Amino acid sequence: MTKAADSVISIENFTMKFGDKTVIDDLSFEVKKGETFGFLGSNGSGKTTTMRALLGIYQPSAGSLTINGKAFEPEDGKMLGYLPEERGLYKKESVIDVMTYFGQLKGLGKNEAKEWSLNYLKRVKLEDKAKTKVDKLSGGQQQKVQLGVTIMNDPDVLILDEPTKGFDPVNRRLLMDIIEAQRAKGATIILITHDMSEVERLCDRLILLKDGNKAAYGTVSEVLKKFKKTTMDDVFLHVYGEDAATQQEGEE
Amino acid sequence: MASRHNLGTVISFEFWRTVKKPSFWIATLSFPLMFAVIIGIVYYSSKTSSDSSEKLAQEKFSIEYKDDSDIVLPVVAEKLEAKKTQDKQQAIEDVKSGNVDAFFYYPANLNEAQVEVYGKDSGLFNNGKYSAVAEQMLKTSASATIANPKLIAVTQGSVGSKTTTYKENGEVSAGWLAAVPPLLFLVLFYFTIAMLGNNLLNSTVEEKENRVTEMILTTLNPTVLIVGKLLATFLAGLVQAAVMITPAIIAYFVLGADVINLPDKDILSQLVFDPTAIIIGALLMVGGLMLFTGTLVAIGAVMPTAKEAGQYFGIAIILMFVPFYIIMLILSDPNAMVVQVFTFFPYTAPVTALLRNAFGSLSIIDAAIVISSLIVLGTIIILLAVRLFRYGAMQYDGRLSLKTLTLKKR
Numbered sequence: 001m002t003k004a005a006d007s008v009i010s011i012e013n014f015t016m017k018f019g020d021k022t023v024i025d026d027l028s029f030e031v032k033k034g035e036t037f038g039f040l041g042s043n044g045s046g047k048t049t050t051m052r053a054l055l056g057i058y059q060p061s062a063g064s065l066t067i068n069g070k071a072f073e074p075e076d077g078k079m080l081g082y083l084p085e086e087r088g089l090y091k092k093e094s095v096i097d098v099m100t101y102f103g104q105l106k107g108l109g110k111n112e113a114k115e116w117s118l119n120y121l122k123r124v125k126l127e128d129k130a131k132t133k134v135d136k137l138s139g140g141q142q143q144k145v146q147l148g149v150t151i152m153n154d155p156d157v158l159i160l161d162e163p164t165k166g167f168d169p170v171n172r173r174l175l176m177d178i179i180e181a182q183r184a185k186g187a188t189i190i191l192i193t194h195d196m197s198e199v200e201r202l203c204d205r206l207i208l209l210k211d212g213n214k215a216a217y218g219t220v221s222e223v224l225k226k227f228k229k230t231t232m233d234d235v236f237l238h239v240y241g242e243d244a245a246t247q248q249e250g251e252e
Numbered sequence: 253m254a255s256r257h258n259l260g261t262v263i264s265f266e267f268w269r270t271v272k273k274p275s276f277w278i279a280t281l282s283f284p285l286m287f288a289v290i291i292g293i294v295y296y297s298s299k300t301s302s303d304s305s306e307k308l309a310q311e312k313f314s315i316e317y318k319d320d321s322d323i324v325l326p327v328v329a330e331k332l333e334a335k336k337t338q339d340k341q342q343a344i345e346d347v348k349s350g351n352v353d354a355f356f357y358y359p360a361n362l363n364e365a366q367v368e369v370y371g372k373d374s375g376l377f378n379n380g381k382y383s384a385v386a387e388q389m390l391k392t393s394a395s396a397t398i399a400n401p402k403l404i405a406v407t408q409g410s411v412g413s414k415t416t417t418y419k420e421n422g423e424v425s426a427g428w429l430a431a432v433p434p435l436l437f438l439v440l441f442y443f444t445i446a447m448l449g450n451n452l453l454n455s456t457v458e459e460k461e462n463r464v465t466e467m468i469l470t471t472l473n474p475t476v477l478i479v480g481k482l483l484a485t486f487l488a489g490l491v492q493a494a495v496m497i498t499p500a501i502i503a504y505f506v507l508g509a510d511v512i513n514l515p516d517k518d519i520l521s522q523l524v525f526d527p528t529a530i531i532i533g534a535l536l537m538v539g540g541l542m543l544f545t546g547t548l549v550a551i552g553a554v555m556p557t558a559k560e561a562g563q564y565f566g567i568a569i570i571l572m573f574v575p576f577y578i579i580m581l582i583l584s585d586p587n588a589m590v591v592q593v594f595t596f597f598p599y600t601a602p603v604t605a606l607l608r609n610a611f612g613s614l615s616i617i618d619a620a621i622v623i624s625s626l627i628v629l630g631t632i633i634i635l636l637a638v639r640l641f642r643y644g645a646m647q648y649d650g651r652l653s654l655k656t657l658t659l660k661k662r
Contacts, residue, residue, distance in 0.1 A: 055469075057466065073473075074470060074474075075473065086463050086466055087463060088463025102467070105472055
């Protein structure tokens with residue numbers, strides 16, 4: 001596969017095995033600068049595994065995974081915002097302390113991080129919770145805080161693993177506005193989601209994973225055209241069919 | 253540069269969140285508080301008993317005595333206005349009827365029979381005054397009879413002895429005065445692990461329990477995180493030590509050494525600081541801390557919860573504590589097989605070697621072997637701990653298996 005000049009994320013011939021089980025088999029794709037890229041698949045299809053390998057958390061069995069032309073190191077974390085599927089924050093600390101800490105780790109000064117955090121909390125209507133301990137927040141409120149930590153310091157690359165999971169429609173709308181704002185600022189976004197309406201509305205291109213490799217790859221209209229469907233929901237059902245319906249809920 | 257910035261950020265975050273915990277201050281303040289209460293009780297009881305003694309000494313009571321031993325001198329008895337009697341039974345009756353407060357009977361052969369003391373009941377604590385006065389009458393009379401200050405000193409047991417021993421090279425052995433400074437490293441090592449070990453363990457498991465690992469690992473090098481946690485824990489330990497020691501220092505200088513049962517300032521100035529023993533002690537302590545803290549981080553990385561990790565921490569503490577069970581053997585027979593095993597087995601080595609170093613039975617070669625093995629093994633364990641943290645921390649719901657570790661190894 002020839003690497004495009006404007007690609008930010010490049011995954012080439014990536015294979016991931018856990019013991020005898022091959023989760024990803026010779027996968028290749030690219031994410032271009034400034035695009036919002038849908039990373040789709042049923043539960044257990046290897047989406048989170050691919051992201052963990054891309055971020056150096058897992059060692060790939062084979063292949064190359066790069067961001068801006070090199071393997072990711074934590075020192076590059078300043079240009080990355082990662083909202084993992086497995087959510088968590090320091091529960092016994094106050095919201096502002098946790099956000100300031102992560103802001104500092106992402107290269108902001110202490111005061112700068114605090115100021116940014118307070119502005120963000122105001123934006124997501126949590127300004128009165130700044131000094132509240134994280135474990136006193138509802139699940140949705142914790143998610144908002146975690147998204148704030150993710151987009152701190154306006155990262156160039158955002159990887160959002162099911163960002164709207166557990167949100168009510170009002171907060172889902174708020175969250176999508178925030179993601180769109182980051183997109184407007186020029187961030188490259190990988191969106192892992194099961195919500196196909198989000199994909200249709202936000203994604204420039206997408207990949208559909210099945211059996212460890214791509215079942216579809218291209219723009220939304222290209223994918224719809226390929227499967228002769230009018231909605232991404234229909235495409236999803238077509239690709240995964242019974243598999244998706246019977247897929248066990250849970251972690252990848 | 254970024255790593256240094258992040259290290260400072262981690263230390264600051266970890267330190268402040270530790271010292272902001274109420275449990276930290278409960279544990280920290282309970283010691284000086286307990287100490288203050290004990291000092292208060294000791295001071296109060298010491299003052300009360302001193303006041304009582306003075307009061308008792310001034311308190312006079314009528315005495316009769318019968319002396320078959322012929323030791324009590326009339327002049328001594330007269331000072332106490334004690335009247336001599338020949339009728340023991342009548343004197344006892346006089347005490348019973350309240351005509352006289354006390355009666356002392358000195359039998360002929362004091363080697364075989366005891367002085368009999370009879371008195372009017374004046375309470376459990378005050379009744380002691382009768383026997384005190386009876387014995388004092390006898391001692392004063394005996395001393396006056398000997399009329400030789402040297403012999404009196406010998407009979408009263410107030411003669412001390414000063415021992416000087418020599419090493420093989422002919423130098424004077426300093427004994428306890430030389431053992432105390434290197435022993436301080438043992439105290440420091442023991443308290444550091446005992447008091448901070450749990451904090452360190454909880455702090456390591458916390459990322460996993462809070463499921464924050466993935467965010468941390470994409471922002472921060474795990475080595476920086478672990479080193480930051482270690483340094484923050486030690487800083488918190490310094491705060492803890494300062495809070496604990498301050499009341500003792502204040503009590504020492506304000507109330508005096510006697511009150512808190514510490515050695516006199518003069519004795520402190522006589523302590524012998526052997527540079528070799530102190531350097532070896534410091535290195536043994538550093539090596540021991542590296543090994544034990546690395547082990548704690550490794551346990552924290554592998555275990556899914558603080559509760560489960562705590563059980564394994566208990567084993568580490570027991571291993572550290574085991575050498576104290578054979579302390580007499582360590583001191584008296586350092587060449588015994590079990591002492592040798594404890595000296596070189598990594599997890600019992602710090603305490604055993606620190607004890608032997610303080611008491612001069614650890615050769616420089618043995619010390620070098622133990623120190624280097626502790627530092628090398630400690631370094632390996634810390635590196636392994638970082639690796640375990642990196643991959644074990646992703647195992648949110650269970651222990652890290654070797655299989656998992658070999659699979660995730662970038």
